[in-house]
Amino acid sequence: MKLESLSLVNFRNYEDAELQFSSGVNCLVGENGAGKTTVLDAIYYLSFCKSYFNAIDSQNIRYGEGYFLLQGRIERNGENDKLSCGVKSGQKKQFRRNDKEYTRLADHIGLYPSVIMTPNDIDLIKEGSEYRRKFIDSIISQYNRTYLDRLIDYNRVLLQRNNLLRYFSENRTWDEESLDIWDQQMIELGSFLHQERKSFVDAFIPTFSSFYKRISGNAEDVSLVYQSELSDGGYREKLKRHQERDRQLRRSNCGIHKDDLDFLIDEHPIRRFGSQGQQKTYLIALKLAQFAFIEKATGVKPLLLLDDIFDKIDDKRVSALLQLVSERTFGQIFISDTHEDRVPRMFEEITADVRIFRISKEAIDVIGETA
Helix, strand or coil: CEEEEEEEECCCEEEEEEECCCEEEEEEEEECCCCCHHEEEEEEEHHHHHCCCCCCCHHHHHHCEEEEEEEEEEEECCCEEEEEEEEEECCCCEECCCCCCCCCHHHCCCCEEEEEEEEEHHHHHHHHHHHHHHHHHHHCCCEEEEEEHHHHHHHHHHHHHHHHHHHHCCCCCCCCHHHHHHHHHHHHHHHHHHHHHHHHHHHHHHHHHHHHHHHHHHCEEEEEECHHHHHHHHHHHHHHHHHHHHHHCCCCCCCCCHHHEEECCEEEEEHHCCHHHHHHHHHHHHHHHHHHHHHHHHCCCEEEEEECCCCCCCCHHHHHHHHHHCCCCCEEEEEECCCCCHHHHHCCCCCCCEEEEEEEECCCCEEEEEC
């Protein structure tokens, strides 16, 4: 798969910009705040119909303007497609493939997969379980449409169940039969999602561990542990047992929306016992394993988006990472960096197409190219 071109109009800090990409490595260099991350986010937008950094579409409109428009031309399996996303203030987002608008944005997910690494990924380690569930869901949803549909259904049912619990509280009433209607749907959907997540994590761990060992030079042992209340069965009994707590807190306290991943290094939580470099290496290994897993499941190499990945890892691990990238297993790559010569210098000995873009607030210029 290859993204051939990208056009941005009124997207974040860009009034109007267009880029033509190399099929190999595309380096985006420039100062902080120049707009490198914005370009990567625009590419992500065309894959997922949303921003990686700001879930509120209207907040991605350039200040003082009433809309933004993203367009891209992409080659996949020998076919050339045109993708476009338009957002106007106060109106529904419009997303089109070959000039045909989607009725459901979910139908687009997985057609043009991408994997992004950014400094924000540290939230996977530092923040709450919702970040790690989102990580699992974003991978499975790119190759399993049934999973995505049932995840959407589960979240709808969860919302309705929570609304009912709030209604009971506000009206000082209780109707267990009404609650049981939503419980039954949660059980059916949640049991399916739990099994898919478990199967995914079991298959994902060996690939993740392999990447970590290669980048770290076998410096540490790492692992992932899937935590779910459903692991020992008895979903209905657990819902019954949580009813009084649900009633008091006016929300559902049991289900796959509470699942989590434990990130371990040498059998200890990396959140507390890992150095900055170890945590960064862990995250990079997670994302490279995500790439490999999606490629194996779909037969398509995702776009690989690397935003400021060289911060807080030593030269040895940087070298190992670039060696992995240079093995031509990762398809089209987009890398941002604040140092104009660092990334191009790293790729000097790699026989791959490399195009270098200088990003500034005023313009985007191609300043170098190798083949």
